[in-house]
Amino acid sequence: MAFINLQNVTYKYPLTKTPVLQNINLQINEGEFVAVIGPNGAGKSTLCYTLAGFVPHFFKGEISGTVEVAGMESSKSTLDEWVLNVGLAFQNPFNQISGAKYTVFEEIAFGLENTGVPRDEMKTRVEEALKLTDISNLADRSPYSLSGGQQQRVALTSILVMQPKLLVLDEPTSQMDPIGTREVFGVIRKMAEDGMTVVMVEHKVEWIANFADRVIALKDGQILLEGKPSEVLTSDVLAENGFGISRYTSTAREAKKQGLWKKENLPVTLDEAVEGFSNW
Amino acid sequence: MHERLSFYIKRNSVIHHLNPLTKLTLVLALILIAFTSPWYWTPHLLVLIAIIPLSFLGKVAPEFFKTALRLILPAAGFLFLMQAFFQPVGETVIFKFYFLDMTQESLMFAFRNATRVIVMVSAFTFLLLTTHPSELMSDLTRRGLPGQFAYVIISTLQILPQMQAKAQTIISAQRSRGLDTESSFIRRMGSLTPLIGPLVFGSLAEVEERAIAIEARGFTSKKVKTSLHEIPDPSSDKLIRWVLIILVIISIALKLWLS
Ligand SMILES: Nc1ncnc2c1ncn2[C@@H]1O[C@H](COP(=O)(O)OP(=O)(O)OP(=O)(O)O)[C@@H](O)[C@H]1O
Ligand SMILES: [Mg+2]
Numbered sequence: 001m002a003f004i005n006l007q008n009v010t011y012k013y014p015l016t017k018t019p020v021l022q023n024i025n026l027q028i029n030e031g032e033f034v035a036v037i038g039p040n041g042a043g044k045s046t047l048c049y050t051l052a053g054f055v056p057h058f059f060k061g062e063i064s065g066t067v068e069v070a071g072m073e074s075s076k077s078t079l080d081e082w083v084l085n086v087g088l089a090f091q092n093p094f095n096q097i098s099g100a101k102y103t104v105f106e107e108i109a110f111g112l113e114n115t116g117v118p119r120d121e122m123k124t125r126v127e128e129a130l131k132l133t134d135i136s137n138l139a140d141r142s143p144y145s146l147s148g149g150q151q152q153r154v155a156l157t158s159i160l161v162m163q164p165k166l167l168v169l170d171e172p173t174s175q176m177d178p179i180g181t182r183e184v185f186g187v188i189r190k191m192a193e194d195g196m197t198v199v200m201v202e203h204k205v206e207w208i209a210n211f212a213d214r215v216i217a218l219k220d221g222q223i224l225l226e227g228k229p230s231e232v233l234t235s236d237v238l239a240e241n242g243f244g245i246s247r248y249t250s251t252a253r254e255a256k257k258q259g260l261w262k263k264e265n266l267p268v269t270l271d272e273a274v275e276g277f278s279n280w
Numbered sequence: 281m282h283e284r285l286s287f288y289i290k291r292n293s294v295i296h297h298l299n300p301l302t303k304l305t306l307v308l309a310l311i312l313i314a315f316t317s318p319w320y321w322t323p324h325l326l327v328l329i330a331i332i333p334l335s336f337l338g339k340v341a342p343e344f345f346k347t348a349l350r351l352i353l354p355a356a357g358f359l360f361l362m363q364a365f366f367q368p369v370g371e372t373v374i375f376k377f378y379f380l381d382m383t384q385e386s387l388m389f390a391f392r393n394a395t396r397v398i399v400m401v402s403a404f405t406f407l408l409l410t411t412h413p414s415e416l417m418s419d420l421t422r423r424g425l426p427g428q429f430a431y432v433i434i435s436t437l438q439i440l441p442q443m444q445a446k447a448q449t450i451i452s453a454q455r456s457r458g459l460d461t462e463s464s465f466i467r468r469m470g471s472l473t474p475l476i477g478p479l480v481f482g483s484l485a486e487v488e489e490r491a492i493a494i495e496a497r498g499f500t501s502k503k504v505k506t507s508l509h510e511i512p513d514p515s516s517d518k519l520i521r522w523v524l525i526i527l528v529i530i531s532i533a534l535k536l537w538l539s
Contacts, residue, residue: 054492080501088496095489098497099435101414102288109508111497113418116504123508158497 053082
């Protein structure tokens with residue numbers, strides 16, 4: 001059975017009139033790196049909250065269908081059990097700082113303290129996590145004194161250190177520069193190869209094309225398209241539905257109309273575009 | 281960007297090595313004794329022979345005196361004047377200011393009360409200067425203080441400077457759009473109202489996100505919590521605490537016995 005299994009999931013927040021997620025069916029295998037894209041209000045964050053257990057346990061509202069992750073079923077579990085297996089990091093890094101800790105090192109240890117990890121193990125795990133995301137140099141700084149991008153790395157590290165089976169990330173690189181983004185994608189790719197399952201909401205399609213195994217395109221609470229990045233990200237359907245698409249894809253699409261793009265598939269990344277344009 | 285968001289100053293001193301609970305007990309004992317001791321000069325003596333020497337022992341004397349001058353003395357001075365003039369006790373008028381009388385009795389009364397307040401505030405200042413807030417909280421949580429309670433206290437301590445910084449940012453942003461923050465008080469109060477929205481409602485929406493974030497890190501996990509920092513509690517600390525408790529009991533007993 002799939003590691004993540006969503007069957008006919010429909011969900012409505014207490015205050016919304018129409019469902020925010022509609023009839024979502026989704027199976028994800030262990031160790032898969034899945035990217036979620038979609039326009040504003042598509043329900044991406046809501047999907048993240050659902051996978052992380054906060055829908056419905058924190059937000060309440062009406063949910064139907066079944067949500068299963070790592071052998072647990074949402075309706076039969078409590079949130080504190082759920083978070084032991086599923087890690088969630090989201091967009092605004094400032095609000096993810098616990099506010100109870102004075103250094104980055106302590107901040108990252110917070111989740112381990114809460115879940116009762118013994119002190120020696122805690123220290124080694126925090127040190128390893130700091131190295132993994134390359135922020136060992138920030139260990140003694142106050143989390144509040146960091147830049148947005150650095151805070152996002154701290155937020156990500158604070159979750160990675162807990163070694164969740166499923167990592168749910170909602171726009172985790174929104175405040176990072178290209179170098180930071182590349183590093184974070186690299187780290188996440190590696191985690192996936194080591195067996196962690198990753199679901200990540202991201203707008204930077206070129207990075208998705210390079211790193212993700214699968215893309216889910218969400219619109220109005222429904223899955224519009226799903227499949228390999230090279231197929232989904234170049235699909236005409238995306239362009240017609242107001243999704244952010246790569247400029248290389250749109251350029252090549254225009255070029256194709258003029259007969260200047262000879263290949264069957266459209267490019268997503270610069271490399272693919274260069275390759276396609278130079279070999280005809 | 282200033283890094284220091286707490287009063288705590290990391291130094292290597294005897295005081296810094298005391299268990300946080302011992303320091304908290306010390307502070308509470310000083311305050312209780314200052315307020316209950318039947319002897320008039322106790323609060324004054326406590327400042328001179330306990331609090332000031334302790335700030336030297338803790339190697340935080342410069343910071344301690346700075347806070348005292350800027351914060352504690354002005355507040356205590358104000359309290360002193362108010363009480364000296366408005367306390368309707370005593371006959372021996374020694375000073376007249378229009379219709380206000382200052383009597384010898386009210387002066388004595390005000391002097392003691394102001395000093396009591398000095399003891400209270402400076403003892404807490406001493407505690408904050410020498411004690412890492414998260415250590416105090418983890419120690420108290422380990423001893424059974426509910427985690428949520430500790431979290432509220434400590435995050436408030438941390439978040440207040442944040443709110444202040446944010447208010448400053450909002451003010452700057454509004455001022456650059458022509459908000460008047462420099463004319464008369466009333467006009468300023470009027471023009472500051474647009475700031476309340478972003479500050480308060482921003483904070484409420486943030487509270488929800490923060491709740492999710494700490495929940496995602498197992499904050500309400502039913503597992504027994506551990507702590508990163510080891511907080512030693514040697515028997516010498518326990519002894520100090522018992523001595524302090526006994527002193528407080530003596531002070532209260534004397535008070536009851538003499539009255
Ligand atoms: N707490 C909430 N209560 C009520 N409605 C909500 C809540 N959070 C989100 N919604 C609504 O649910 C819908 C989907 O929101 P969601 O945040 O999941 O979208 P999103 O795809 O993450 O958008 P964005 O790209 O802006 O992050 C929106 O219409 C939004 O207004
Ligand atoms: Mg979102």
